Amino acid sequence: MTKPPLTLYLAAPRGFCAGVDRAIKIVEMALEKWGAPVLVRHEIVHNKYVVDDLKAKGAIFVEELDECPDDRPVIFSAHGVPKAVPAAAARREMVYVDATCPLVSKVHIEAARHAENGLQMIMIGHAGHPETIGTMGQLPEGEVLLVETVEDVAKVAPRDPERLAFVTQTTLSVDDTADIVAALKARFPAIIGPHKEDICYATTNRQEAVKAMAPKTDAMLVVGAPNSSNSQRLLEVGRKAGCAYSQLVMRAENIDWRALNGISSIGITAGASAPEVLINEVIDAFRDRFDVTVEQVETAVENVEFKVPRVLREPA
Structure with missing residues (x-):
């Protein structure tokens, strides 16, 4: 027929992308260097095929650090982790490797720099996404306010409308994010944005x-x-x-x-x-x-x- x-x-x-490629390489190189098992906190990247392939090579995926033994290396996923996670690993004297995408790390550094200058952060991102959790976790509770939509901008209640900066999740819709940024700038004219946009x-x-x-x-x-x-x-x-x-x-x-x-x-x-x-x-x-x-x-x-x-x- x-x-x-x-x-x-x-x-x-x-x-x-380069960040995903690097994260997978990190797990493979860790297995080569230290042998199996290597623990990975959270899916290294969001793809079942990739995760299953790394499991077959000897990686064990967990959701939290307290599921990891002290004597095996642990890798943090490409999405980034709150500051408390590497701090806890260091206290336990664990060997750990941070596979956070360098472009996500750039957003973490930005947020920390603005906080040092006394600015409260607004993050444009998706609630519950590991990258959002990791970025918000760079600063103390309450220092990062999350907005997901243009409608959220009207409801956000900062400490001081004159002392604000914003960052974004790296994987958002470019067009939708532009609308949210426009709404933030309209409501908070003094808000400071990234030097170069955060969407990767x-x-x-x-x-x-x-x-x-x-x-x-x-x-x-x-x-x-x-x-x-x-x-x-x-x-x-x-x-x-x-x-x-x-x-x-x-x-x-x-x-x-x-x-x-x-x-x-x-x-x-x-x-x-x-x-x-x-x-x-x-x-x-x-x-x-x-x-x-x-x-x-x-x-x-x-x-x-x-x-x-x-x-x-x-x-x-």
Whole structure:
């Protein structure tokens, strides 16, 4: 039977960013240096395939430090941790490696600098997300106020409206965040923002590629995890950019083929913690059902690389 034709638009950039790449490398190098098991506090990145692969190599994932023995190395996830976590590890004389993405660490340093200057912080982020918890945990309770929406800006109650600064989670929607920042500046004209915006290059680039790709497509798939903030934002950006139907899939087996019945074009992208092997798996699933022509939609070229911590580059 003849397969129906399908144009498959592939977003570039997509998938792994430098921070995710570094975090996974940190776990692998820790296993090489110290042997198994190595403990990892929280999912190193939000992707089940990656986590399962590292488990198979000898990593053990836990939610809290008190689940870790004192005598095994522990790694903190790419999303960052509150200050209290490394402090507790140091008190217990544990060997620990911080895999926090350097661009998240930049936000932590910013928040601390503003606090030293006597400013109260407002954070634009998602409540309960590990990155938000980690950033808010850099400062004492009450020193960071969280806003998630433009509506929240009207309700926030700072100590002194003249002594404020803001930071943002690195994986937000660029456009939605711009609206929240505008609302903050309108209500608090003296508020101080970051020198360079906190939303990271990878989040911005992946969203721009989706904006360029979405109007060409009947439907769009985002390869990523439901708990991945940047993957969820790609779905939203695609819908706003004119793609009528979007799905988030972790693997090819999760594709809802009935919803894609009759399409002649599809856009595919992936969140920053989704490996290329899963993207290829999804493309192969389309090749099984369609006569596929692949067109890449490239809006940026990334060549960012972050070094792993020195402790892993030194011999055991």
